[in-house]
Amino acid sequence: MTSTDITDGGGAAEALLSATTLLRFATAGSVDDGKSTLVGRLLHDSKSVLTDQLEAVEHASRSRGGEGPDLALLTDGLRAEREQGITIDVAYRYFATPRRRFILADTPGHVQYTRNMVTGASTADLAVVLVDARNGVVEQTRRHAAVAALLRVPHVVLAVNKMDLVGYAEEVFAAIAEEFTAYATALGVPEVTAIPISALAGDNVVEPSAVMDWYGGPTVLEHLETVPVSHDLAACHARLPVQYVIRPQTAEHPDYRGYAGQIAAGTFRTGEPVTVLPGGRTTTVQGIDLLGEAVDVAWAPQSVTLLLADDIDVSRGDLIVPSGDVPPSGQDVEATVCHVADTPLTVGHRVLLKHTTRTVKAIVKEIPALVTLDDLSHHAEPGRLTANDIGLVKVRTAEPIALDSYADSRRTGSFLLIDPADGTTLAAGMAGESFATNDRSAAAADPEARQGDEAEWDF
């Protein structure tokens, strides 16, 4: 094919340029569950592993005495990871099919940190939870489901792997799917899709299985390609955190004053009455600039600039909302947090709370409970949270903040707690009710006793 063919024909290049959507997803599962094999197969079968990368992997595998190419070397990017044969940190992978682009948050299987899965799940539209068909739903599976539920990942795929090792038996798959779906639904996961696969043999990953004719659903890739990524934005509370005020003050634009930000949720329209928080002043949307182009309506997650009818005081950190849909504002925050730092979080800790574009001083007033993810039991008043703990906290902020419930908006219901001394991100916070606020077992075990099982965490 020559360049002339393409330009004159037009069709092929046009197809490549046609609009496709983007799906962000995360994987959860230990190495033994076959996560690397699944990721490797998705990348490989979608032709996202290119010749030079494969050659590099083959070369590295040989120099380590391996027989075939070790696909884990494709994903282990750091010297220490390759030396130790482990994955240290979340890595992001990219692949595409003609129908969709994918960003995969590849979370480690070896290192036992909840924070890695929380990191991957925080931006994911979908989570793939792997289960070994021989073992079924185990403690670790319940933790994966709990993190997906806590982070409100809209879609969960249960991939029942190693079906080849259980004789591709439908009953085995059905029993696991039923048990998992019941558990996940009780946690509030809105949608579970269970798929029987063999990542090693390639059954139902990209190609439909030739042996599991009893399964009529999609392959993993088909499901990833077709799952809806946009939500019903009309039903969402519209929110625009102001990032930056654009004031050119040039001859061409002497009076331009635009409030730039990424719409966190919902839609904004010109002519709509809006309120600016925390001040509470009200005006109307006079115009919307979508990166240089005037539009009448814009929606999440578009980055826009709003022009307001009245010249009121608006600055970075303010939140623009429809006047008829104002979120509660206050200084007392109750939330579920995942502690992500090595230094513990304690009652009385002075922190910074970063919520959307606003950072305020805050103090940890109470840590009412520590939550164990495998049975959602609560340990009352643990006194502190350490790395990878999930707990309930009550925080008092120095200034009022307009916080939605995380259940209503992942973007305006989430926040970070930051150590003011060195800038360390201490905790990921989710405001309001979550499954974790329902103490199911009321167990009040000694917080020290739980430390032992942390080594088995396998996100």
Add this chain to the structure above:
Amino acid sequence: MGSAGREGSGVSAGTGAAAQGLNDSPYALSHLDALESESVHIFREVAGEFERPVILFSGGKDSIVMLHLALKAFAPGRVPFALLHVDTGHNFPEVLEYRDRTVARHGLRLHVASVQDYIDRGVLRERPDGTRNPLQTLPLTEKIAAERFDAVFGGGRRDEEKARAKERVFSLRDEFSQWDPRRQRPELWQLYNGRHAPGEHVRVFPLSNWTELDIWQYIAREKIELPEIYFAHEREVFQRSGMWLTGGDWGGPTDAEQVERRTVRYRTVGDMSCTGAVDSDAVTLEAVIAEIAASRLTERGATRADDKLSEAAMEDRKREGYF
């Protein structure tokens, strides 16, 4: 050194996309719109939270897209950042010309950190292999310190290289500009934590989630002008370590190396001593996109000699402060 692959197989794989279009919802964004919106958000976060940000600008396609996104993020206002070019002294003249024209057109301020200056002053020594890529680190980090830049935008993409796949969007560097992959902050939601101590700075990668094909598709959609060396042209080249290199003052070719006239283009733009050209007759953006889609080689595998130095070459350079 293979060609960029013009069998066309990858092109036909894309033909289903037109029929698919956007899925169900009228509110769905195309992948390019989603990436653009995310990058603009990152630029505005930095503008809102830092005192002295700067954009690394090499005149390569990634930094050109980065600047284009910055221009859109602050329109109709001006980009509130200066540019910084690390000049290896072995740059393609077409690229330097493009750089200066761009700076003038947008009324930007350009800082230059010069590797040649360091060599002339005897601070840095030329390497036996002639490549100056690893030599960029010191001029870059000293410039950052001297100008007290607290946020430095880089055009790095996570799809480029496996060490980059581990890089955060906001990557904290210590006073020596060092990257410690084990001590990275978890990056949650779109809440970027840019806090840093005096002397430290943050490297910011607004194109983290873009792939090479995304970059080219966006260039085509936005009709962004590029330096001419990205398109097929006749040029005198010689082969070294499987790469087609352009000769010049930098030290090539040697007597043993044969100069040929070939029709080539560049997939990346960097130091002339280690950036290879690919055989190509793609003279339009559409042809380049078709070629990239069909290629079975990554851009770095196809055109960068320095990344082949060792399995961890990029990681090691990044740890020292490279971008």
